[in-house]
Amino acid sequence: MTEPVPTSRLIDMMTSARRRTLEMVQGLTPDQFVGPKLPTLNPLIWEIGHVGWFYENFILRRLYNQEPMLATGDALYDSIAIAHETRWDLPVLPLNEILSYMQDVQDALIDRLGGDEMADERHSYLYQFTVFHEDMHTEAFNWARQTLAYPTPVFEGGPVDRPAPATGPLPGDVVIMGGTFRMGAEKDAPFLFDNEKWARPVTVAPFKMARAAVTNGEFAEFVADGGYQRESLWDTDGWAWRQDAAAEHPVYWVPDEHGGWGVRQFDRVVDLPLDQPVIHVCWHEANAYCRWAGRRLPTEAEWELAATTVPETDDGVLRKRRYPWGDEEPTPDHANLDGFAMGCVDVAAHPAGDSAYGCRQMIGNAWEWTQDVFKPFPGFAPDDYKEYSQPLFDSTRVLRGGAWTTRGRMITSLYRNYFGPDRRDVFAGFRTCAAAD
Numbered sequence: 393m394t395e396p397v398p399t400s401r402l403i404d405m406m407t408s409a410r411r412r413t414l415e416m417v418q419g420l421t422p423d424q425f426v427g428p429k430l431p432t433l434n435p436l437i438w439e440i441g442h443v444g445w446f447y448e449n450f451i452l453r454r455l456y457n458q459e460p461m462l463a464t465g466d467a468l469y470d471s472i473a474i475a476h477e478t479r480w481d482l483p484v485l486p487l488n489e490i491l492s493y494m495q496d497v498q499d500a501l502i503d504r505l506g507g508d509e510m511a512d513e514r515h516s517y518l519y520q521f522t523v524f525h526e527d528m529h530t531e532a533f534n535w536a537r538q539t540l541a542y543p544t545p546v547f548e549g550g551p552v553d554r555p556a557p558a559t560g561p562l563p564g565d566v567v568i569m570g571g572t573f574r575m576g577a578e579k580d581a582p583f584l585f586d587n588e589k590w591a592r593p594v595t596v597a598p599f600k601m602a603r604a605a606v607t608n609g610e611f612a613e614f615v616a617d618g619g620y621q622r623e624s625l626w627d628t629d630g631w632a633w634r635q636d637a638a639a640e641h642p643v644y645w646v647p648d649e650h651g652g653w654g655v656r657q658f659d660r661v662v663d664l665p666l667d668q669p670v671i672h673v674c675w676h677e678a679n680a681y682c683r684w685a686g687r688r689l690p691t692e693a694e695w696e697l698a699a700t701t702v703p704e705t706d707d708g709v710l711r712k713r714r715y716p717w718g719d720e721e722p723t724p725d726h727a728n729l730d731g732f733a734m735g736c737v738d739v740a741a742h743p744a745g746d747s748a749y750g751c752r753q754m755i756g757n758a759w760e761w762t763q764d765v766f767k768p769f770p771g772f773a774p775d776d777y778k779e780y781s782q783p784l785f786d787s788t789r790v791l792r793g794g795a796w797t798t799r800g801r802m803i804t805s806l807y808r809n810y811f812g813p814d815r816r817d818v819f820a821g822f823r824t825c826a827a828a829d
């Protein structure tokens with residue numbers, strides 16, 4: 393059951409999410425609102441309408457049986473019923489009308505909360521889930537703007553007096569002795585997504601894990617050593633992908649005139665920041681790097697054990713916490729989240745966010761690929777949004793930890809993200825593991 397949440401917090405979350413959506417589309421031209429047909433993107437003018445429709449459908453209509461506020465809403469904005477490739481051709485509302493509709497929906501949602509100080513469990517779950525759905529889309533707006541080389545967005549309201557993060561690399565491994573822990577979400581979790589259900593004992597053998605994610609500088613060594621040309625470093629699917637994509641380096645890297653690398657960040661090219669995590673690499677690229685380095689990707693169980701447990705046991709089971717650093721919600725000291733940094737920071741930053749074993753940035757900065765195919769945990773059952781996880785089981789790979797674009801209010805060490813192994817547009821990197829000595 394979801395923990396009850398104050399109505400004031402739900403309202404703050406909704407208005408914050410909507411502010412970010414509006415910031416993400418600020419200053420775009422009519423053509424940019426539509427954009428080219430790509431399999432990994434949606435037309436932005438359609439996607440923001442879908443966000444507004446989703447709130448209305450899941451709360452106002454399902455919870456309150458309210459009549460639709462937009463007669464054509466289901467025909468235009470239902471992402472399950474509308475094939476992806478047709479979304480550019482729909483008679484969607486003009487921008488001013490869709491923004492007005494979205495505001496009307498939000499006003500109705502706030503009005504429905506009434507004057508109670510604390511929302512009940514049902515309202516707390518649905519309001520949070522729909523806000524997190526908008527948060528997921530604003531992260532997608534970020535990678536859409538990156539993919540299409542649109543101007544860097546501008547976010548207002550970031551933290552003030554933020555301390556300068558520690559900089560530089562963070563080499564080396566930590567040794568994690570493994571053990572038995574309860575992987576997944578417990579039934580008394582404050583909030584959970586359906587694919588986190590349910591916690592059960594899992595035993596992990598001892599292993600070594602890198603203290604930090606693989607950096608641009610480290611990945612550049614793989615590129616320079618012919619990593620993209622050596623078939624022996626790639627599995628069969630990975631080599632087929634590399635050939636089809638004609639990949640020679642990470643997708644946004646740009647050779648410079650001195651034999652080094654720049655990287656395109658939104659609409660500008662900057663020098664490649666060597667001590668930041670490599671991002672926009674797909675699972676196949678991460679897996680090939682690991683083979684080159686004599687390493688491997690962590691399993692999902694290893695990743696969660698390293699991020700959540702402490703080396704103390706209760707009846708033989710490792711004690712667990714919600715975040716690498718403890719149970720306190722993320723702050724700017726702990727992690728690079730919420731988009732305000734407008735990019736990654738060096739892998740040595742945010743020591744306050746270290747796990748109990750000394751792994752850094754297991755929350756924030758860059759999503760991290762794991763070995764595992766995305767599958768249901770034992771006892772899985774879909775929640776209200778039945779298509780949230782189930783259609784992607786067995787066809788995608790698991791990522792953990794969140795990126796600089798991810799909202800801190802939705803990410804925990806239990807959150808399971810999932811994308812196809814060929815996706816390079818998401819803000820994904822990886823860290824490596826090895827067998828314990």
